[in-house]
Amino acid sequence: MHRFLLGTAALLLGSQAVSGAVAAGTGWLLPWLRKRTLRPALWGYGTMLFSLGLLLMMSCGATDVFDGYSALVDVAAIISALMIAAGGYLQVLSTRERVDG
Numbered sequence: 001m002h003r004f005l006l007g008t009a010a011l012l013l014g015s016q017a018v019s020g021a022v023a024a025g026t027g028w029l030l031p032w033l034r035k036r037t038l039r040p041a042l043w044g045y046g047t048m049l050f051s052l053g054l055l056l057m058m059s060c061g062a063t064d065v066f067d068g069y070s071a072l073v074d075v076a077a078i079i080s081a082l083m084i085a086a087g088g089y090l091q092v093l094s095t096r097e098r099v100d101g
Helices: 002-026 040-062 070-093
Strands: none
Touching (some): 040 070
């Protein structure tokens, strides 16, 4: 059952990574992101890092990729957590603050 969930998550995160690659390469953003995003390329790189880090963490957790080598599992978890944090930080840097009024 977890393989189906992993496949669904891979499709969703893959489409998120593709939208990040398009934003990084061409500067095109999804319509609801255009108003707040100042630097589309930076947002695209952050989105790619975030989605690929989350996909790495989910795939290492759902499958036994390293066949019980706990050190490699720990390294993969740390790398994916750093990718998620760096991607989120890049996304925050690429947007402007919301001003209501």
